[in-house]
Amino acid sequence: MNVTPDNKILVQGISEEQGSIYAARMKSYGTNIVAGTSAGHGGQLLHGIPVFDLVEQAIVEVGAIDTSIIFVPAYQVLDAALEAIASGIRQIILITGGIPPLDMVKLLRKAEATKTLVLGSGSSGIIVPGKILLGTHESKFYTPGNIGIIGRTGTLAYEVAWELTQASLGQSVAVSIGSDPIVGSSVVQWLQILAADKNTKAIVLVNHIGVPCEETAAKYIVEELDKPVVAYLAGRKSQKKLIGHANAISLRHREMMFASQRDGLASELTPEERQIAAFKQAKIPIADSPSQIPDLVKKALKK
């Protein structure tokens, strides 16, 4: 992902309540928001940002756009993202959560075919503290520095950022990959992006148990990444009781069905145990609580 201060940013759904609030907040943080779209609101000016009915009309007026940040309601997200892709935008951030998975499947097929990077859905976006805000991160929890954070939703990342900030460990970038079951860019993709980022010296990976990407992430960290990583995996103590939730049951079921197809760790382990084992095997320090993270990061940086 290309995140530089001169990037041209579009806000789709700028007249939605959240779209409007965050467009203003991003702009005041210094983000180069060049246009917004909201059908029926074309021709208006919102927080000094010109609003258009269509993405293509915005592009005619302001030129090629690097990134679109989407705030439209869940069932309209697929359409908004396809509109952005059709207009040549190749970086998309989906703030809205609760998008039906099959809509995401459709969108990601299109995104892969057009080499479009999709962050989210249910993402808080990206913040480069002190420089640029693409999304809804609360900037006051962050300070500039050189620790990268990869999380799923914003709020747990804020807890972590706040702990780091209080321990005088500033952050180079924080990204929220999204809270929905199917998201565009993966943890591994963001590990790769942060591996290439000169300002990032260590990475804190904030995730929760039951997300089926941990093993590939652990494998990538141990085999490819030469920056220290500290992990915080929520749900290690409590996830087993999650079984009451219908989705958790189907997740478990799915995990079970795919388990036999996978190589690697012993199959008698539960998916949760397998994920923890993968991290332990890769010798990635795992914090028990957000408050332990700063110490583990300091230790990892000394090595």
Added chain:
Amino acid sequence: MDLLEYQAKELFREMGIPVLPSQRIDHTRDLKRLQIPYPVVLKSQVRAGGRGRVGGVRFAENTIDAIAAAQAIFNLPILGEYPQVLLAEAKYDVTREFYLAVTLDYNARRPVLLGSSQGGMNVEAVMEQMQQVIVEEEFSPFYARRLAVKMGLKGNLIGSVSCILEKMYQLFVQKDLDGLEINPLGVSATGEVMALDGKITVNDAAFNRHPDLAMLAAEMPESEMTKETPLETYNNTSQSSLNWVNRDGNIGILCNGSDLAIAMADLVTRAGGSPRLCLSVSEEASGDLSAASRGEKLEQELERFVQNKNIKVLLVNIVGSAAVNEEVASSIVNYLQRKVNDIPEVPSQATRRFRPRGSDRRYDQKSLPQFIVRLLGGEIDYSSEHFASMPVNWIDNLEDAIAQAVSLAKSTAKT
């Protein structure tokens, strides 16, 4: 959310997936007017698996048999759930049984077709023979044929099984399902195929655009889950979602963000506490609610915790902007003011729906759980009269808030 077998079969029938003649039985007397010729199979309609092994599926040769069997099944809880409905179905003679499913592979971010040439109750045998085909691009029937061949099928079975898979896939896409499963798919001596049992998992996030599925969900009997959390939860997953129910716990957790909710449950457990119900209200940007309806929604969530008499302590952790924290703080204060002053509430249309039956009792302060509230990122003066007079522990530090919640829950449990 999982549909019951008879509901899944109604959808199969609409889609043209072959199912046996069957009849829904709400009461044993319905068996006197049975339209299906004997012998029949009577099946308990619960969501739990493994009904057959514990006696939830019985055969009957005549009406007397059937009534006795139905009485036994109605009185048989399966994993704590009593059936409210049975399904009576014609008997079918099979020579082979297969397993078929369509679901999503979250790693591949694609739908996947699953099939095993070993169907039925022996899960290990089913798993051992499991084959999969990922639907990379737009679906076309060749994906289904590919799976049938991988399953080792030959001759006419390739066509008949892949035809079922194709219809399953159509249903999966049309109704935005999380998954659907036919197990077993029975094959008769003549090579005819029949969906003998089926399971459909509806996607909560897509519920609102499928009114027919919402109707089916409304028919569902109350389970332990739905008793604690009304079905409306499922209609609004983007705004609020249930993350956790634990029957033995006594601490309620309310926070913003789903992984924050999981982390909170985890930290409380680590500190020796036992969470009962854990809810995540929307992160600010995920919903499209106005500030006023967000406040109303939050008060509904608080009411839900208070209604649950097993919750001794309610731990609220909201991490966000000053504006959000002020909103949350004033919702809590508004809510408590009403409760503490014992002012009969005039519920809005929305709150009325959340109110369980027979709950018009009055409150006193003693019946409320202890409130522990942590609002990170707000600049709220808790010492002001507005906040100080409330029966709330306002705590800034997360670890302190958790320790306090656990210790209060323990001391309250003893008294």
